[in-house]
Amino acid sequence: SQTIHQWPATLVQPVGSPLSLECTVEGTSNPNLYWYRQAAGRGLQLLFYSIGIDQISSEVPQNLSASRPQDRQFILSSKKLLLSDSGFYLCAWSVRRGAGEQYFGPGTRLTVT
């Protein structure tokens, strides 16, 4: 069966510090991968999606970047965090061809102080 991991589970970082969040998927090959953010009291905001290694699309211009160095690894980064980067970050995967349902990881709670 497929599983998706995210780490760390929680993170408190000062403004201006760098960020690296990691997501890995097991039990499937060539998945589509996604990064979402949930700010307090708001819905899901799609940040990035990837259909393959080094193939990444950005949905919203912002202070973040994403990379996919391996087929089942997706990394979210920032060089300098802003207060507005605080939120709950979710990674998800889907199969290349299918109904489109996504399967989510457990999330990372990021607080920028």
Next chain:
Amino acid sequence: AQSVTQLGSHVSVSEGALVLLRCNYSSSVPPYLFWYVQYPNQGLQLLLKYTSAATLVKGINGFEAEFKKSETSFHLTKPSAHMSDAAEYFCAVSDNKIIFGKGTRLHILP
């Protein structure tokens, strides 16, 4: 362009009462439709999905949803609410790309 609207950002029901969470969609092609549940500080979990087979779809935890093309709706129901159903629920539509609604927080009153 496809879109999804969830009516009511907060819904409260008494324990044992019927749960009804509303979702309307728009799509230029026959869509795939989904309901997800999110418990506090957790990721989203797929409750059920409609993929153009039976219009009444049964999911996990006793939930079901009915696809009504004439009403462009995909409402989520459960006959009897439990305290453990308190969570946020997201409706989503997909033709080529999945779009999520803004979510409905379900409160269960004792």
